[in-house]
Amino acid sequence: MSDLKDRMMELETRQAFQDDTIQALNDVLVEQQRMLERLHLQMAAxxxxxxxIGGQFEAVESEAPPPHY
Known part of the structure; x- marks a missing residue:
């Protein structure tokens, strides 16, 4: 009977560590998603x-060259 209790305790301990690991991974994933969204907005801006700025340079380049050319 003690062996069964030991096995149950081991399984419960493993499950607790796995739950903590899953939560930690989820937290990292959520933070990465937020960072990705911020980077997407910055890239669009x-x-x-x-x-x-490119439109301003195109307007300057489309002007005729000065007469001394």
Whole structure:
């Protein structure tokens, strides 16, 4: 009977550690998802800014060269 109690205790201990590990992994995954969303928003803002700046340079480049060329 003692052997059965020891086995049950071992299984309960393992389950507790596994539950802790699963929770820790879930916390990391949630934080990574938040970081990914922030990076996505930053990337979208940078792309928009780059397009705005690129439009300004295109306007300058499309001007005719000066007459001394």
């Amino acid at each position: 940078l792309i928009k800014r780059q397009e705005e």
